[in-house]
Amino acid sequence: MLLVVLVAAAALLAGLAANRYLRPRLLHEDDDTGMAVKDLVGPLLTLTVLLLAFVLVTANGSYGKAEVASRGEARALDQLVETAEYAPQAQRARIQADAVCYARAVRTQEWPAMADGEGSAAPSVWSTDFRLTFRTLEGKPAFGMLVAADNKRSDEREERLTQATASIPSAILWFLLATLTITVIGLGICLPRRNNRGQVITLVVITALLTTTLCIIRDVDRPFGGIIQVEPTAITEAERQATRDFLAHSTLTELPCDDQGNRREA
Template sequence: MVIPVVVAVLALIAGLAANTYLRPRLLAEDDDSGMAVKDLVGPLLTLTVLLLAFVLVTAYGSYGKAEVAARGEARALDQLVETAEYADGKQRAAIQSDAACYARAVRVQEWPAMADGNGNGNGSKAPSVWSTDMRQNFRPLEGEPAFGMLVSADTKRSEERSERLTQATASIPSAIFWFLLAVLAVTVVSLGICLLRKHNRGQLIALSLITVLLTATLCIIRDVDRPFGGIVDVQPTAVSDVEKQATRDLRTHDKNAELPCDAAGNRVTQQTKG
C-alpha cells in the first residue's frame, strides 16, 4: 500500500507545480480565473471513481468468498470430528487426532502461506498429510453408518479448502492495479493544473481531500484483494476453534491422549493405522 500513497503524493506535487509553471503557457487567461471547486468533479474524476468502485466491488466479492470458504471448511471439519464419535475407540481417536492436526497445520502453516495473495492454489503441503491419514482411517469403517457421513464431511472439507486456496490468489490482475494507479495519477495532476493560481485555498483543500479519498480507495482494494493478509483479513478463528474442539473430544475419552503433531502441525509420531 506504500506505492499508491507515494504515487498520489508525487502526482499532487506534480499537479501543483504544473499549475504554477506550466499553466500560464497553456492558458492565456487572467490568473484569477479558473475552474471552481465544483468543476473539479468532471468527466475524468467520474471515470476514476467508477473504475475504483467497480474494482472494489470485485475485490470485496473475492474477500467474501474466501471468508465463506474458510468457515465452510471449519464446519465440515467439525462435523467430521463429531461423526467420529460413532466409530469405535481406536478409529475415533485416530480420526479426531488427524482432524486436530489438520486444523493446526492450516492455522499455523497454510494461513501465512496465503497472505501475499500471489499463491498458485497449492497452499501448504502440511494439511494434506493429515487429510490423507483421515481417509485411510475411514476404510476400516466401510459398511458402517458412520462411514458415509465421514466421507461426505471430508468431501465438503476438501471442496471448501480448494475454494479457500483459489480465493487466496489476488482476483485483480497486476496490470489492472497499475492501470488504476496511472489513472489516479493523471486525474490528480490534471485537477492540480486546473486550480486557480490565486485565492485557491478552498480548491487546494478540495483537491487534497479528493487525492486522499482516491488513494484510500485504491489501498483498500489492494488490501481486500488479499483476503488472508493485510489489515482487513480473514482470520483462522473458525478452524482454530475446531482444533480446540477436536483436541477436547479426543481427551474426553483419554485424558493422556497426545496429538501426533507438533505445534506447527508437523508429524512427530507415527500414527497406528486401523
C-alpha cells in the same frame, strides 16, 4: 482487444478532424473558444470514481468468499469430529487426533503462506490420514457420513486457497493508478493560481480519498495478507473442540503431531 484499440483510435482521429474542418462551418465561432480543460476533467473524475467503485466491489466479493470458505471448512471439520463418535473406538481416536493436527497445520503453516497466495503441504498429510482410516470403515454406518464431511472440508479448503490468490490482475491496478494520477494532475491544472487555498484543500482531500480507495482495493484483494484480513478464528475454534473431544474419549494422551501440525517421529 485489437478491435477496441482500433475503434478508439479511429474515434479520436475523427474527433480531431471534425474539430479542425467541420466545427468552423457549423458553429461559426472563433478558434480559441470551446470547452476548457476543467470541462474535460469532470468526465475524467467521474470515470475514475466509477472504475474504483467497480473494482472495489469485485475485490470485496473475493474477500467475502474467502471468509465464507474459512468458516465452512471449520464447520466441516467439526462435523467430521462429531461424526467420528459413531465409529469404533480405535478409528474414532485416530480421526479426532488427525482433525486436531489438521487444524494446527492450517492455522500455523498454511495461513501464513496464504498471505503470499501460496498453500502448504502440511494439512494434506492429515487429510490423507483421514482417507486411510475411512477405508477400514467401509460397510459401516458411519462410513458415508465421514466421507461426506471430508469431501465438504476438501471443497472448502480448495475454495479458501483459490481466494488467497489475487482476483484483480496487476495490470488493472496499474491502470487505476495511472487514471488516478492523470485525474489529480488535471484537477491541479484547473486550480486558480491565486486565492486558491480552499481549492487546494479540496484537491488534497479528493486525492486522499481516491488513494485510500485504491489502497483498500489492494488490501482487500489479499484477504489473508493485508491489514483487513481474514483471521483463523473459525479453524482455531474447531481445533479447540476437536482437542476436547479427543482428550475426553480417547485412551491416548499424546497427539501424533506437535504444536505446528507436523507429524511426530515414531
